[in-house]
Amino acid sequence: MxxxxxxxxxxxxxxxxxxxxxxxxxxxxxxxxxxxxxxxxxxxxxxxxxxxxxxxxxxxxxxxxxxxxxxxxxxxxxxxxxxxxxxxxxxxxxxxxxxxxxxxxxxxxxxxxxxxxxxxxxxxxxxxxxxxxxxxxxxxxxxxxxxxxxxxxxxxxxxxxxxxxxxxxxxxxxxxxxxxxxxxxxxxxxxxxxxxxxxxxxxxxxxxxxxxxxxxxxxxxxxxxxxxxxxxxxxxxxEVSPDKYMEIYAKRIKNEKVRSMFLVELLNFTLQKGFSDDFPVYLEGVRPYITHPEALKALPALETRYRESRETHKTILRGQVAPEFKAVDVKGKEYTSADFKGKVQVLDFWFTGCVPCRAEMPYMEKLADDMKGENIVFISMSVDTGDELMALWRKMVKDKKGAELQLNVPGGFKSDLVKKYLIHGVPRIVIVDEEGKIVDANAKRPSDPKLRMQLEQLVK
Known part of the structure; x- marks a missing residue:
């Protein structure tokens, strides 16, 4: 150095x-x-x-x-x-x-x-x-x-x-x-x-x-x-681990208060981002590392919020049948979820005015290219609407040559698909398995290596 x-x-x-x-x-x-x-x-x-x-x-x-x-x-x-x-x-x-x-x-x-x-x-x-x-x-x-x-x-x-x-x-x-x-x-x-x-x-x-x-x-x-x-x-x-990453983080923090407060905030952050089927696994994994009295007091409220969130998101829990979709490419060709039957589907919801969405695009494109040939399809699901935004979307994606399929969801945020997935903000990544069932309705972003590991385990 x-x-x-x-x-x-x-x-x-x-x-x-x-x-x-x-x-x-x-x-x-x-x-x-x-x-x-x-x-x-x-x-x-x-x-x-x-x-x-x-x-x-x-x-x-x-x-x-x-x-x-x-x-x-x-x-x-x-x-x-x-x-x-x-x-x-x-x-x-x-x-x-x-x-x-x-x-x-x-x-x-x-x-x-x-x-x-x-x-x-x-x-x-x-x-x-x-x-x-x-x-x-x-x-x-x-x-x-x-x-x-x-x-x-x-x-x-x-x-x-x-x-x-x-x-x-x-x-x-x-x-x-x-x-x-x-x-x-x-x-x-x-x-x-x-x-x-x-x-x-x-x-x-x-x-x-x-x-x-x-x-x-x-x-x-x-x-x-x-x-x-x-x-x-x-x-x-x-180490990268989709289900034990909080425990890995905890072991790196030496101070009891910082470790405990960080884990509580990380659990809170997970709930804020949207429902996670894995929240109980995360909580039980880090519970032994949360020892500071101030942090311990916060756990019951987090558990209550998880139960309430689970009830709100019960239609898109892991194992539920994924909502069917219809979307079109830049030439107007229509695709439906039936076109990808038997494949793992990674649905990337975004819109052109979302800066974090655009920042994630290179990571998703690389992930799609790297996994080309596997039993998996990566689908970019633009929720842009209106002539101006649709023109911008077409301009952004018309020359893309990667493995990720570029589609637009008619109706955008007002579409039945977005409503069924309870999407209120983007980027939002959804994973559907070969049987058309939801694996993760609020997956990690493509810049996070835990998403790659989760997908690689899924297509083994």
């Missing part, structure tokens, strides 16, 4: 190892933020990393602008000001804080005023000059230097030691997330930017064991850990 890689690996291991860290138990206490803006306009305050949108702060019955939240431990929030500037905000249980935005910017008062002013002036952006290729060795070197500069500023700031420790961890995690997700996000949202990664680009994650209990206070901590394991699977650094 080169010198830059060694430096970064040392930093991440230190950040995630948490040697000597004690897991403190703090009772939930309400924190309060009052806004004293002198400029008019909408502003927002949300947990950092939230994907729930930006509900604006509204005045209470007395005309005061206040945000209150119950906290069990210190955490991060985001203030989006009247002028659309973003500010990271540090809060602790019971804190009382004021944020005032004026024509000259934002001023923090009350608890943690000094910490939050520090954050406003010491932001990690993961940037580099335009002449430095994204995620190149030079980019890594420059960002490592920036990380070290910010942490030196932090350590010599004279601020609260607990804040210094947590913020140092956050800086490391921010850099880690840039390296973990940056190339994929760039390919998805800015494909015109050609990125060439060195063979050892992801080596920084090989030795990370997520051993610091404070990780669960860092925004996007769950996505960071899950993304790490998925990347490890793609690169063959950990």
């Amino acid at each position: 080169n010198k830059i890689g060694c430096v970064f690996l040392m930093l991440t291991v230190l950040a995630f190892a948490g040697a000597g860290c004690q897991d403190k138990v703090i009772l939930a206490t309400k924190a309060r933020v009052e806004f004293k803006n002198t400029v008019e306009g909408n502003f927002f305050f949300i947990p950092e990393g939230s994907t729930a949108g930006y509900p604006k702060i509204e005045p209470d019955s007395l005309g005061n602008y206040v945000y209150e939240v119950d906290l069990k431990e210190p955490g991060y929030f985001r203030y989006v000001g009247v002028n659309n500037n973003f500010y990271l905000v540090y809060l602790t249980p019971g804190a009382r804080m004021e944020i005032q935005e004026g024509t000259d910017g934002v001023v923090f008062a009350g608890d943690h005023a000094a910490e939050n002013m520090f954050l406003s002036k010491n932001v990690y952006l993961g940037a580099a000059p335009r002449d430095i290729p994204l995620y190149s060795a030079e980019w890594v070197r420059m960002n490592t230097e920036e990380l070290n500069r910010l942490i030196k500023n932090l350590e010599t700031s004279g601020l609260n030691p607990d804040f210094i420790r947590l913020q140092a961890l956050k800086y490391h995690c921010d850099f880690y997330l840039q390296r973990l997700n940056g190339p994929t996000n760039t390919a998805m949202f800015a494909p015109q930017l050609k990125i060439e990664l060195a063979d050892d680009f992801y080596d920084f994650m090989k030795e990370v064991n997520f051993g610091d209990s404070s990780l669960v206070q860092i925004p996007k901590w769950f996505n960071m850990i899950l993304g790490t394991f998925k990347q490890m699977e793609r690169r063959g650094w950990i």
Whole structure:
């Protein structure tokens, strides 16, 4: 490994190892933020990393602008000001804080005023000059230097030691997330930017064991850990197993709290994505690894949600007869499910405006090409409707030469087929066996090597 890689690996291991860290138990206490803006306009305050949108702060019955939240431990929030500037905000249980935005910017008062002013002036952006290729060795070197500069500023700031420790961890995690997700996000949202990664680009994650209990206070901590394991699977650094992958992940996480909370979030994430016939198998497999009291309390609610989801999805459980379909290719030729009788069918539901769908397409096309000749058919099921989207669909698929069959479902999201499969979002992968029965109505995405393994086992 080169010198830059060694430096970064040392930093991440230190950040995630948490040697000597004690897991403190703090009772939930309400924190309060009052806004004293002198400029008019909408502003927002949300947990950092939230994907729930930006509900604006509204005045209470007395005309005061206040945000209150119950906290069990210190955490991060985001203030989006009247002028659309973003500010990271540090809060602790019971804190009382004021944020005032004026024509000259934002001023923090009350608890943690000094910490939050520090954050406003010491932001990690993961940037580099335009002449430095994204995620190149030079980019890594420059960002490592920036990380070290910010942490030196932090350590010599004279601020609260607990804040210094947590913020140092956050800086490391921010850099880690840039390296973990940056190339994929760039390919998805800015494909015109050609990125060439060195063979050892992801080596920084090989030795990370997520051993610091404070990780669960860092925004996007769950996505960071899950993304790490998925990347490890793609690169063959950990075992790939369609039914035991949660147990494999659990064994890699050394800290009890992080491991327990991660597994609960992973089970929750599985339910959020849609019904999974394998949820009981996943739960029983990881139950011995969920030992932290806070995580144990969440299990009964997850089991209840699974039972409710099973009832909702009872028509598309494993073993049910798959709904029949009719779909057409770009030339208008009609195909039905009867045309593929006796073959395993992989149905890939998507539409042209779905960025994640388009990002998955190369993986599905490669999978279809690799399994050509097996007793399996890969069918791209576009749910585009309307003249404009249909024209775009035809343009996208007319020159595709791979093994995947390109079809469109008349009626799209309003079609009987989509309704019968209870599809509310895409991409959605459905697997049907040779007998026309459902194997998995909410299968893994094609970028996930667990889908390939599941299909290879099915056609043996």
